Amino acid sequence: MIFALVAIFVVAYAFIALEEPLGINKSAAGLVGAGLLWTVYALGTGHPAHVDEQLAESLVGTAQIAFFLIGAMTVVEVIDSHDGFEVVTRHMRARSLSSLAWMIAGVSFFLSALLDNLTTAIVMVSLLRKLVPERAERLLFCGLVIICANAGGAWSPIGDVTTTMLWIGGQVTSSAIITRLFLPSLVNALIPTLIVAFSLRGKPFALAGNGGDLSGSSEFERRLMFGLGLGVLIAVPVFKAATHLPPFLGILFGLGIVWVVGDVVHRRNAAEDSPRVTIAQALTRIDMSAIVFFIGILLAVATLEHSGVLAAIAAWLESHVGRIDVIVMLIGLLSAVIDNVPMVAAAMGMFSLGVHPTDSFLWEFLAYCAGTGGSILIIGSAAGVAAMGIERMEFLWYLRRFGPMALAGYFAGALVYLVQAQLPG
Numbered sequence: 001m002i003f004a005l006v007a008i009f010v011v012a013y014a015f016i017a018l019e020e021p022l023g024i025n026k027s028a029a030g031l032v033g034a035g036l037l038w039t040v041y042a043l044g045t046g047h048p049a050h051v052d053e054q055l056a057e058s059l060v061g062t063a064q065i066a067f068f069l070i071g072a073m074t075v076v077e078v079i080d081s082h083d084g085f086e087v088v089t090r091h092m093r094a095r096s097l098s099s100l101a102w103m104i105a106g107v108s109f110f111l112s113a114l115l116d117n118l119t120t121a122i123v124m125v126s127l128l129r130k131l132v133p134e135r136a137e138r139l140l141f142c143g144l145v146i147i148c149a150n151a152g153g154a155w156s157p158i159g160d161v162t163t164t165m166l167w168i169g170g171q172v173t174s175s176a177i178i179t180r181l182f183l184p185s186l187v188n189a190l191i192p193t194l195i196v197a198f199s200l201r202g203k204p205f206a207l208a209g210n211g212g213d214l215s216g217s218s219e220f221e222r223r224l225m226f227g228l229g230l231g232v233l234i235a236v237p238v239f240k241a242a243t244h245l246p247p248f249l250g251i252l253f254g255l256g257i258v259w260v261v262g263d264v265v266h267r268r269n270a271a272e273d274s275p276r277v278t279i280a281q282a283l284t285r286i287d288m289s290a291i292v293f294f295i296g297i298l299l300a301v302a303t304l305e306h307s308g309v310l311a312a313i314a315a316w317l318e319s320h321v322g323r324i325d326v327i328v329m330l331i332g333l334l335s336a337v338i339d340n341v342p343m344v345a346a347a348m349g350m351f352s353l354g355v356h357p358t359d360s361f362l363w364e365f366l367a368y369c370a371g372t373g374g375s376i377l378i379i380g381s382a383a384g385v386a387a388m389g390i391e392r393m394e395f396l397w398y399l400r401r402f403g404p405m406a407l408a409g410y411f412a413g414a415l416v417y418l419v420q421a422q423l424p425g
Contacts (some may be wrong), residue, residue, distance in 0.1 A: 001044030005307055008036050009300060013337070016297075016379065017395045020037045026388075026395075030296025037303035051306075058302035061341075062295055064248040069291050069386065071251035073120050075229045076126045077282040084226030085130045097137060097200040104128070104141050105148045105193040109186070112152030112383075113159045116247075117371075119148040119233050121383035125390045126398055137200070142391050143402040144196050147375045148408060149383045151189035154371030155181035158237040161382070162344040162370040169348060171363035180420065181368050188372050188413035192405040221265060228258055255279070292388020297379065301338055305345070310338065311421075314346040324362055329414055332369025336380035341369040361421055368417055375406040 012033025019026040042051040079085060094100035104124065112120040124145045132138040153159030157167040157174040167173045230253030239250035259279040304310050313334070317327045328347075335343050347366055356362040374381030378388050378398040387393060 001040065002307065002309060002312075004040050004044070005037055005303060005309060008033060008040065009304060012036075012300060017399075020394050020396065022404070025289065027293040027296060030293050030300060034191040034296045034303070035139065035297035037054055037300050041303050041307055051291055054302075054306040058299060058306070062298045062302070064246050065298065065382070066295050067248040068118070068251050069122075069257045069294060070286065071248065072233065073286040073291075073386075073390075074279065074282050075232055075251070075258055076122050077285050078128075078262065078279060079226050080126055081282055081285075082222050084222050084229065085127050087226045088127060088221055094205045097203040097205050098197045100131075100205050101141065101144060101193060101197040103214040105144055105189060105196075108143065108145045108148035109152035109189050111154035112149040115233055115237065116158060117153035117160050118147040118382040118386055119150070119236070121145055121232075121386045122390065123233065124149070125387045129391075137203075139391065139397070140196055140200070140401070142387050142393060143398060144192060146378065146381065146384045146387050146398075147192045147372075147402065147406050148189040150372050150375045150381050151185045151409070151413070153383075154188075154368050155185040158241070160367075160371040162340050163367045165341070165344055165348070166363055166367050170358055171348065172367060173359055176359040177367060180364055183420065184368050184413035185372065185418040186413075187416045188368075188409040191409040192402065192414055194381050195405050209399055224265065225258070225262070228261055234256055252334060256288065267407065287389050290386065293389060294382075294385050297385070304338065310343060310346045311350070314343075314350045325365065325418060327364065328365045328369050332373030332410065332414075333376070335370050335373040336376035340374050340381070344370045365417060365421075367413075368413065369410075370405075372410055372413060376403055376410065378402075 012029055014025060015022060015029035015033075016026045019029070038051070038055060042048055045051055072398060087424070094103055108120055108124050111123070115123075125142050128138050128141050128145070132141060150160070154163060155178055157163055157177055163177060165170070167177065232251070235254060236247050236250040239245070239253070240247050243250075262279055314331070317330055321330065323326050331343050331347060332340075344366065351362055374384065378384040378393060378395055384398075388395075388398075
């Protein structure tokens, strides 16, 4: 059964990677893969009731992420429908694409630490669609956003779900993770940014226009919906920290607030103008295929987790590799292929706090590697999957253009942390 599960996952993964030449949507491949994996697992175990419980458990986690995506993408769409991003784009002072690359990288890196890498990717990719009219150039910036958002999320306790898992689990503290992972994460983001900025040197930056597709919103409405929408996104980590409730509830709560305010603001609008700016209309414009793909890939990976495949990989690494630093770096590389959440969950179960106490080398290095390793492949992180869905980025294009850059940044940041760990104090 284990061989069949691994084979199905590999084939489904190949279909996702080869979406463009095969002409089969990656969402379809993800759903078929998830369905086959759970079917084979259920038939192979012979305990359908137990498998049903595991599926229900996985569904809860998957649904939370899907609901979060729906809420965040809708809030961003509402801002966009009110031309709210013009509040930012009109203040862009970059004179070249090279300087714009530095600006986008810096905003993505620090905004991800404040929000999280997924929300940052959604916001920044949506913003780039307003800023950069040329698709080939825009894709370069989107790839940079993925890497910088993941790097920025790694050094913040609320910036990446894996770092949050370690923080809530008591493996790391917020002060230690911020001070010790900031420099490695910064180096991780700097290398790709240098390469992209160098490749764009000499090219002027012309701010994209609206192309006549204006919502007709007033300046007050633009500023109100931009400020309210961004405030809702920023408030989600605060809501989670204060209530200990999952982020999806915070974003849905915030979406409800935006919806109420939007209805109040537009209650006197003419009927023909309202549909372009209402939440109900925004919900019809979000990319549901991206969300469906995310559901499929998460459910597929969950099968490998429940069947013991991921735990077996972690145990094999411990017995055959031995060195903690190498094991953690391999876990980070594996998170580019398999979602980093179950990989970190397996590591948390394999290593105990009794042997590796809070803020020890293992947990901090794991937070860095799992948080940034997913940048090597576009489907290795939530930020990558979101950008892939919004901007229709191809798997193989990202692998060719950004895979080597992300890998170089990954190893450079890891080296910085290893050197840092050897320093006294």
